[in-house]
Structures are given as C-alpha cells and as structure tokens.
Amino acid sequence: MNLSFCIIVKNEEAALPQCLASVRDVVDEMVVLDTGSTDNTIAIAQSFNAHVYSFEWCNDFSAARNESLKYVQGDWVLVLDADEVLVPEIIPELRQAICSPHHLLVNLVRQEVGAAQSPYSLVSRLFRRHRDIHFTRPYHAMVDDSVEAIVRHEPGWQIGYLPDVAILHYGYQASAIAARDKFAKARTIMEGFLANHPTDPYVCSKLGALYVEMGAKTRGLRLLEWGLQSIQNQSQIEAPILYELHYHLGCVYGEQNSLQAEQHYQLAVQQSILPKLKLGAINNWGNLLKEKGDLVGAKALYEQALEIDPALAIAHNNLGITLKALGQFGDAIAHYQTAIDLQPNYAEAHQNLGVVFLKVGRVSESLAAFGQAIALHEQTGSSEGDRLRKGLREMGFEL
Incomplete structure (x- = not known):
C-alpha cells in the first residue's frame, strides 16, 4: 500500500523541518499546500522533495485540507500539522494498519506536549483515499463526519485505532499559542461555524472550553451546558464529545x-473511550477529593491514572502530596523523585520534595530541592520563588 503525506502550511520555517524529517522515510510522497508563506517554508518543503502547491487562504482549515487531498496519489493518507511529528516507534504498527483491507480510518493517539491537562487526544489523521472522504469544520478540521456517512452506506468498512502514541504535538505550549495568537484565530472561526450550527455539541465543547481559557467563564459555562443539552437530544450520542x-x-x-x-x-470517566483520553478527568477528580480530605479516594484515582500512564508526571506529584498527607513519607519521596525524573523542570515537584525531606530531617537534601525549585520559579518569572526564599529565611535557612 502506498502512503501519501499531506500538510497545509504558512510561515512554518522553524517547525517544518522536524515534521517532514519524521515522515520522509515512511511515506511514498509528500504533498505540501502553502497558504501564503513569506518565509523559507516553501524552500524547506522543496528540499525534502515534497510536491508544493499554493492555495489562497479563506479562513477555513477544512477547505485548505480538502484542496491538499486533490493532489494525493497514494492508497492511504497521513495528515500532520507543522507543529507535530510522527513518533518513530509507531511506524511498524502504522504500516501494518494500512495493509488491512477492511479499515477506512485508523485513529491515532496524539500526545499534547506541554499541556497542563489532558495530555492525550485521539485524532483522525490516517485514512484510506476514498472519493467521499473529505474534511469538514473550519477550525478543528476532521474527516470524521464524512467517514461516518460512508460507513452508514457501506457498512463493511471498519474504523480502528493504534493504542500507542503516534504523534507528538507541540502547538499547545504557551509560547506557541502566544506567538500565533492561536486563541483569537480559533475563536473567530468557531464563532462563525456556531452561528450556522447552534446545536452542534462538538463546537459547543471546543468553543466553550476556549471561552473559559480566555477568561470568559460565564459565557463558556453557558455554551458547555447548551452543548450537553444538545447532545442528549441526539439519537446517537458520541462518547468522545460527551466526555469532553x-x-x-x-x-x-x-x-x-x-x-x-x-x-x-465521574460521568466523564464512565464514557467508553480510550483510557489514555480520560487522564485529565481522573487527575482532576483526584484533586477534588484531596482538597475535601478524602485522601484514600484521591490516592486511588491517582494510582488509576498511573496505571494507565506510568509516565504522567503530574499524577506522580499529586500522589506524592496525598501520600505525604497520609504520613507515608518514603513513598511520597519516591513519587516526587519520579515526577522530577520524568520532568526535570517541574518546579512544584522539587518544592514538594523539599518539604517532605525537611519533614523527615534530611535537611541538606531539602535545601538542595528548595534551591532547585527557586531557580526554576525564577526562570519562569514566578513570584513563588521569592515567597519560598522568604519562608525559608524565616525558618533560619538562607538560600
């Protein structure tokens, strides 16, 4: 089976080389659709022997993606954004998946690098080239709607997924969002779509969450509640949207x-979706139980999160906090240290480790952990470093 790669770009000279390098030995052709770059994006794409085409941007991601599909020649299509890379370890599974005669779409697990919550998502980025497959929705463009329609008329097709992480996404890091004014662009496009599709639960979820993140919490809450009401009135309820x-x-x-x-x-966790996708809800539910004093319940939820993903640093840190509160200092230290091993710049974990070291009388190790926490807080411009230094000084420690 031949595999084609599709991407739409604009001024992506910084990110594009890493993206294209991750797929060039996997795909049989690269199709790059440029929507108005003024930097070296086109030259970079050509240096990877990509077929480069131009498209006038019309404020609609699905229109651009559908244009790129016109140039595809392969049996299957892999789609990435410039701020994403294909994980090398997934390549054997990916090659095996596209050899299946029954699959129309294979969903891929994407890791959201730098995301404070919900570190994984499931994205429809690997699909068979079929005359009726096309992207819909102007911002979160996806093929799901057209695939669903095809399966209704051609029920022999199957939709699958690869359970391991296939894509690393760097676009939700704070620096990337700020540099591209990502929130404002998303809001404008999604508001236009919502005006014509006022009961679409998916856009209610995405736009409602965006309003909340931008500080318009009341507006976001109303839209999320409206989305929940709308989805419950539908004959077929989609678990991933209900989870969100x-x-x-x-x-x-x-x-x-x-x-x-x-x-x-609790209702989110009950949905029939890939366990990795539930981690945000499980962790946050644990936080609520911890805050109200149900330490045993919180501990169980953090352990559930780590059973799903042993490399989830925030769950190790939160479990450490809970274990410390339960008086299990040795285990708390172990989980803080694991969190730091996984995420060396995790200031809160260093700080929490300092607290428990001090609690058990390991003063020199405590001060070293506090020192690291202060340095990391200062690197990010957080006032927490000054507060921590002042608190230590009042206890007789000078850092």
Missing part, C-alpha cells in the same frame, strides 16, 4: 461547586 463536555464542565465547576464538578468528572 463533562470534562470541561468539571473544570469550570471545580472553582465554584466541587460537588457538581465531581459529578461531571
């Missing part, structure tokens, strides 16, 4: 009504 709505509602209510937040997280 409950998860985002849990996040909003977590600041004002812990009982409602807990109910939403």
